Amino acid sequence: MSNELTGEIIGAAIEVHRQIGPGLLETIYEECLISELQNKGLKLSSQHSLPIIYKGKQLNSVYRLDLLVENEVIVELKTVESLSGLHKAQLLTYLKLAKLRYGLLLNFNVPMMRQGIVRLLND
Template sequence: MAELKHGDITKKILGAAFEVHKFLGNGFQEVIYQRALAYELDRAGLAFAREIWQDIYYKDLHKPIGRRRADFVVEGVVLVELKAVKEIEAAHWAQVL
């Protein structure tokens, strides 16, 4: 696996997400997975905030051009976007890139 930015945090997040998926499986609404992941992140000792509004800036503009809501911001450095879908589509990738 390629080296991950903030790898120690990211590995804990992935472990928490896999634990949620292993226990719950498929078929629930996103909010169910969100609550379960919050529980697992807390158990992993990670600080996080949920459903955080973030301003979006472009180049040298001093005012934001829009806003987005992040499902989780973990340890202030890793954005986590949950999707409760069968397959990740291009629109989902665009939401976080």
């Protein structure tokens, strides 16, 4: 299911990029992507809180996931010149903490959306 689901999310991201192009704020892309995903009937959570557990104790701090789709795929949105290893490490950490397998890193600040898509797996 998740491979199909990531494909649907990528398709929605491509549609958003096709409609509004690069160069806007991350929050605009997030709002548009939420609309596209909801139109597809997908269940999602925006700015989803992920608690931090350190040595068995829950800390007051939390991570905020940009999107959690169908409780299966973490989607992190960026509007940067280029994705770095740090962006990938951040998403992998989120996947490990959430105990999820599939993640998408989407950078909307690219001429063609396919250049800004990274699929990550937490094995």
